[in-house]
Amino acid sequence: MMKSSRIHYITQDMPNKTHQQLALEACQAGVNLVQLRLKEKEKGEMLKIALETQKICKQFKAKLVINDHLDLALAIDADGVHLGNDDLDHEIARTEFGKNKIIGATAYTETEALYHQQRGIADYMGLGTFRKTRTKPEIRNFLSLQQIKSLIDQQKQLDHHPIPLLVIGGVKISDIKPLLSAGVYGIAIASLINESEDKKSIYRTIQNIFQESGIDLNN
Numbered sequence: 001m002m003k004s005s006r007i008h009y010i011t012q013d014m015p016n017k018t019h020q021q022l023a024l025e026a027c028q029a030g031v032n033l034v035q036l037r038l039k040e041k042e043k044g045e046m047l048k049i050a051l052e053t054q055k056i057c058k059q060f061k062a063k064l065v066i067n068d069h070l071d072l073a074l075a076i077d078a079d080g081v082h083l084g085n086d087d088l089d090h091e092i093a094r095t096e097f098g099k100n101k102i103i104g105a106t107a108y109t110e111t112e113a114l115y116h117q118q119r120g121i122a123d124y125m126g127l128g129t130f131r132k133t134r135t136k137p138e139i140r141n142f143l144s145l146q147q148i149k150s151l152i153d154q155q156k157q158l159d160h161h162p163i164p165l166l167v168i169g170g171v172k173i174s175d176i177k178p179l180l181s182a183g184v185y186g187i188a189i190a191s192l193i194n195e196s197e198d199k200k201s202i203y204r205t206i207q208n209i210f211q212e213s214g215i216d217l218n219n
């Protein structure tokens with residue numbers, strides 16, 4: 001299983017910035033994993049954006065994970081791909097992409113999380129949705145901290161290695177400490193970084209919360 005970063009930064013469509021600009025600013029702020037989340041773009045344009053984003057990530061030694069599109073991840077030899085429940089099956093993706101690539105899954109319920117856990121294919125799971133978020137406004141179901149804690153307790157009782165859980169959806173600064181205390185591995189965030197006026201400072205604040213919670217982000 002590939003070791004996953006504890007902080008996944010996700011690009012998003014924004015009116016005044018390209019995905020490449022967002023990735024550059026996030027890398028300058030210190031992120032070490034960028035998920036390129038392109039929606040409703042034509043293939044040729046996606047390839048151009050992905051290649052330019054990859055160049056930026058390489059400059060900063062950040063990993064690049066492509067959302068949804070294994071073909072694009074394969075075409076540019078990205079570090080990983082994130083595949084949710086409506087995307088390509090993880091088993092097919094693992095066969096085509098190889099064991100040294102990062103493959104992420106999404107879980108919205110305890111049942112889905114335990115399904116991915118038992119399959120043992122994904123390197124991490126995005127667990128959500130935590131809060132209502134403008135980044136994905138269509139979502140109406142949310143997982144409480146209590147539900148997340150209970151899921152982690154169940155994961156611990158399984159005899160195989162727990163797949164790292166990254167909580168996603170509207171995660172705010174004040175959520176990080178309680179989520180880490182509940183035992184989550186990390187967080188996946190878009191707007192917290194993308195809408196920040198001072199990305200370096202917000203990223204430093206996030207890193208400090210991990211450190212104060214006894215988690216070494218370099219390990």
Ligand SMILES: Cc1ncc(COP(=O)(O)OP(=O)(O)O)c(N)n1
Nearest residue numbers: 008067082083084085106126168188
């Ligand atoms: C880290 C992470 N977790 C969950 C998701 C959501 O993936 P998915 O359910 O496929 O939804 P879209 O992002 O494709 O709209 C994610 N992207 N990243």
Ligand SMILES: Cc1nc(C(=O)O)sc1CCOP(=O)(O)O
Nearest residue numbers: 128129133135169170189190191
């Ligand atoms: C891409 C995505 N997937 C989600 C899910 O729950 O599946 S929530 C989400 C948006 C994450 O962005 P933000 O940090 O701005 O809320």
Ligand SMILES: [Mg+2]
Nearest residue numbers: 068083084087
């Ligand atoms: Mg998807």
